[in-house]
Amino acid sequence: MLLDISTKFTYLQNEKYSFRLMEKQLLTLVKQYPFLTLSEIGKSTQNRPIYCLSLGRGKRKIHVNGAHHANEWITSIIIMRSIEIICRLIQDKSVYLDVNMSNLLERLSYDFVPMVNPDGVELCVNGDINTYDLNYLKQLNEGELNFSRWKANIRGVDLNRNYNAGFEEYSMISEKKGPSYAFYQGEAAESEAESRTLANLTRKRQYDMVFAYHTQGEVIYWTYKEISIANAKEYATIFSKASGYSLDEPDLMAASGGYKDWFILHFRKPGFTIECGHGENPIEVTQINSILTHTLPILVLASKDLGKEE
Numbered sequence: 001m002l003l004d005i006s007t008k009f010t011y012l013q014n015e016k017y018s019f020r021l022m023e024k025q026l027l028t029l030v031k032q033y034p035f036l037t038l039s040e041i042g043k044s045t046q047n048r049p050i051y052c053l054s055l056g057r058g059k060r061k062i063h064v065n066g067a068h069h070a071n072e073w074i075t076s077i078i079i080m081r082s083i084e085i086i087c088r089l090i091q092d093k094s095v096y097l098d099v100n101m102s103n104l105l106e107r108l109s110y111d112f113v114p115m116v117n118p119d120g121v122e123l124c125v126n127g128d129i130n131t132y133d134l135n136y137l138k139q140l141n142e143g144e145l146n147f148s149r150w151k152a153n154i155r156g157v158d159l160n161r162n163y164n165a166g167f168e169e170y171s172m173i174s175e176k177k178g179p180s181y182a183f184y185q186g187e188a189a190e191s192e193a194e195s196r197t198l199a200n201l202t203r204k205r206q207y208d209m210v211f212a213y214h215t216q217g218e219v220i221y222w223t224y225k226e227i228s229i230a231n232a233k234e235y236a237t238i239f240s241k242a243s244g245y246s247l248d249e250p251d252l253m254a255a256s257g258g259y260k261d262w263f264i265l266h267f268r269k270p271g272f273t274i275e276c277g278h279g280e281n282p283i284e285v286t287q288i289n290s291i292l293t294h295t296l297p298i299l300v301l302a303s304k305d306l307g308k309e310e
């Protein structure tokens with residue numbers, strides 16, 4: 001079956017995405033597909049809701065998140081559009097990649113958190129400064145008033161260095177000793193509202209598998225240190241084949257404090273970082289359709305339970 005990736009929504013205004021636009025689309029999606037549930041799992045530093053969109057009643061639980069890094073806001077669009085396409089496949093009772101989508105809701109639960117770092121995204125995209133001192137943010141951005149390279153949350157903490165996995169190690173070797181537009185890990189693991197919110201959700205839900213979407217490189221990271229996880233390699237191989245993205249193991253600097261690192265370390269289940277697209281961040285929005293055709297098969301094939309006969 002050829003995948004229809006057309007969409008009802010306009011995901012971009014003047015080549016930009018925003019938290020408010022996503023919020024509006026989340027509400028529309030829930031109205032359109034009654035089997036979707038929208039919840040607020042926490043608030044960001046600047047009090048923006050962090051949203052989770054859920055579908056399915058199954059025992060097998062899969063989590064997908066995007067935009068830990070502000071300048072990777074395109075991953076929010078990728079996730080929103082993935083949800084829309086998955087909903088349409090379910091509604092049409094399609095069979096896609098040999099997965100029968102009609103009974104997916106009974107077998108599976110998906111939780112999508114499309115924008116982990118809404119404050120950072122707003123700063124990166126719109127230069128939103130409502131509660132923060134512009135001069136301070138400019139200083140963290142090494143004197144630049146253009147925030148398009150901003151990765152951190154609004155407090156200058158890199159959320160994907162802020163989880164409790166190799167945190168101390170990273171603190172020792174990192175050149176960033178204080179808040180910055182990127183790479184500062186924070187004062188302590190889960191010191192930030194956004195990472196704490198996601199960690200709390202993960203502890204509560206006890207997922208069987210997680211995906212953290214980042215850009216760029218068209219690569220799937222699937223390991224943390226030498227920890228061996230049942231079926232992780234098998235899943236990684238399936239995802240790599242279906243997406244055309246290659247498998248890789250991160251270097252030491254990239255390997256610490258990330259969400260998937262923390263998930264693998266503490267839950268001992270398969271966790272993946274999907275590096276979408278290519279080129280410099282923020283990557284070109286013209287890549288959205290191409291990224292979707294590469295990554296959507298991963299989310300659908302994640303429904304296969306390798307621990308059981310299908």
Ligand SMILES: [Zn+2]
Nearest residue numbers: 069072214215
């Ligand atoms: Zn990233």
